[in-house]
Amino acid sequence: MVLENRPLVHPDRKVTGFRPFKALHHFGKLTKDKEDTEQVFHIIEALKGKKGLHQMMDFVNTDEAKALIRRDEDLVSMLDDHDRWADCAPNSLARRYVEFMEREGLTAAGLVAESHKFKPKSERFDDMYEWYIERLRDTHDLFHVLTGYGRDPLGELCLLGFSYEQNHSPGVLFIAYMGARQMKKESGLSKPIAEALREGRRLGREAKKLAHQDLLRMLPDDIDMVRRRLDLSPPIAYQRALKMLRDLNPDYGIVEQQLAKAA
Template structure:
């Protein structure tokens, strides 16, 4: 492994586990689910040394070594929709562009949220930082490849899926605390907890999209990429959506905020 790029400063893997801080920032996230910086606060408050071990394991792999050497900045690739749209229809690239454009998102936007969180903190050009950046930059690809939307339940499910691939107490906390919040606030018979459990189970059986050559993955047909990564259909999540719609509930507006704003 390239010793010129250290794994990380040992002090950064000393988690100082702070559940009350995580709860504080979760409450802020519930108040404004678009305040993505709160996610980073929660993950930092509940970080343990498994994250560093995952980074070390990935960068020791042949793909990881190549990625470490290239040190590519993924948002430049992911936000170049003109380039991605030149790939054949049906590829991951087209599904990704469709998703991001529909949701009004950019990969750089998530970087900007992270920079807001990091303001005033020291930056480190080490493997831990590069690995964290890679997980951040591929988050929306996880949505596309799993079929989980950006609705409240879909976000909890994709986090549960992500946890099984890259263990983080913060990610698991948000997934299950978010599911509990949905159960408390939405009157529905939809299988909220079962959908999140399904996401966690799917992740245990899958390969991490973040550990792939992203440019090559984008060029693959979506069905082929999902098969390569062993990503199953999220049937419980889909059933939860069907039940909610049958109850007259919009899964993308569970708290009725759109109606209230109308």
């Protein structure tokens, strides 16, 4: 269905409320296998409630959203077409994104496939809510590049704190705080980790809503200019805590990346 013709919410869609016990069940699975990304989608769904629905409704009525909807671009294909961005400047958002994705062994399509393990086609609807949910998913790795948060465990947790303040998904904040709790216990670095997560939330509040921006049009631009345009400040507390974690364990964050690439 043409994007402009989609209803806001498909009549068959059921927007469920909070299911905390279901979220805890899936969080238990995630703690046993940190690379089991599917569990993240289950947790977010279990705690989603209706706030995201209301945020989508507000967004699609803006001029910015209407322009995106009219163009109806395939965000995933365009992000994964690395040759498309080859002529961009070395410090452009596009080149920094491509370097990040290739270094980490990631693709935008891979994240889509992971989300579809959790949510089969029968549970995905041709409505604007689905488009909005997919946009939040498909811009996740751009968030990493723009914010400066790595894919190490602390970087992921801080980015979740940032994302919560942007999109107000309780499941995201639940994962962030439960993960930080476990990390504090394992590392003994309670204060630095807490400060890094608080900083992530503050930076998320201060920045413009990243998923609401025309990010594809910004890809050729210098990344530092884009960050200033979007009111993004560097994550200083995160970098400080990251150094402490690596001082404790020189392999911190490396093992997780190697496992992800091998998967």
